Amino acid sequence: MTTHSELSVIVLAGGKSSRMGRDKALLPIKGVTLLQRVCNIAESCANTVYVVTPWPERYQHLLLPHCEFIKEVSLVNENVGIQENTENSVTPLASTTNGPLVGFAQGLAKVETEWVLLLACDLPRLQVEVLQAWAAGLGNVEDEAIAALAHHPKGWEPLCGFYRRCCLPQLLEFINQGGRSFQQWLKQYPVEVLPLPAPEILFNCNTPEDWTLVR
Ligand SMILES: Nc1nc2c(ncn2[C@@H]2O[C@H](COP(=O)(O)OP(=O)(O)OP(=O)(O)O)[C@@H](O)[C@H]2O)c(=O)[nH]1
Ligand SMILES: [Mg+2]
Numbered sequence: 001m002t003t004h005s006e007l008s009v010i011v012l013a014g015g016k017s018s019r020m021g022r023d024k025a026l027l028p029i030k031g032v033t034l035l036q037r038v039c040n041i042a043e044s045c046a047n048t049v050y051v052v053t054p055w056p057e058r059y060q061h062l063l064l065p066h067c068e069f070i071k072e073v074s075l076v077n078e079n080v081g082i083q084e085n086t087e088n089s090v091t092p093l094a095s096t097t098n099g100p101l102v103g104f105a106q107g108l109a110k111v112e113t114e115w116v117l118l119l120a121c122d123l124p125r126l127q128v129e130v131l132q133a134w135a136a137g138l139g140n141v142e143d144e145a146i147a148a149l150a151h152h153p154k155g156w157e158p159l160c161g162f163y164r165r166c167c168l169p170q171l172l173e174f175i176n177q178g179g180r181s182f183q184q185w186l187k188q189y190p191v192e193v194l195p196l197p198a199p200e201i202l203f204n205c206n207t208p209e210d211w212t213l214v215r
Helices: 034-043 100-108 128-136 165-176 182-186 208-214
Strands: 007-012 048-053 067-071 082-084 090-092 115-120 147-149 160-164 191-193
Touching: 007 034, 007 100, 034 048, 034 067, 034 115, 048 100, 082 100, 082 165, 100 115, 100 165, 100 182, 115 128, 128 160, 160 165, 165 182
Parallel strands: 007 048, 007 115, 048 067, 147 191
Antiparallel strands: 082 090, 115 160, 147 160
């Protein structure tokens, strides 16, 4: 059974929110911003919660006392890449937002636990009970699997699931070869399928219409 101290959480809050037209992380839902809502749930799952974002100053005023911000650096040239350094972080080899896979890599470099739960910041219907039940089963995941994720007909659900810390070298190699797609990266390795008793937890708040449904 994976306990609080063997799991960390990475929350990604660095997207363009182009469909929403305003920063999704700061959208209020029943008086609480989406980012706070996701971070509160994250804190119920693990002792350490990282928020990976290119603009931590934008969220500094939110009450997230138990979250640690990781300021994301951007890769100017899409084909350049990042490398792991000795200070337990990654350094850009050159300097825009590069998408969730690159943000995740920068967070993963800080993780010290065997497993990390990766969460998008636009998941208003997460359920602590489901995440905790998933976490409790991580001890049974086969050794070869780099991740444990829910699956849908078109592929994996990469932004609400678990990754092994030790997959960082494979992830950096993929990024440095120009890869930016979670689906393409995950295709190369064994991934455990998580049961999805409540598919609604994966509802993303991407558009103003989605926000109307949850606010
Ligand atoms: N840190 C970080 N997070 C990102 C980046 N791109 C996307 N994300 C996060 O990944 C999650 C999923 O993002 P999407 O729903 O695909 O959307 P988005 O890019 O924010 O918005 P659209 O422009 O409407 O696609 C959200 O939590 C985003 O904040 C990035 O470059 N860096
Ligand atoms: Mg989304």
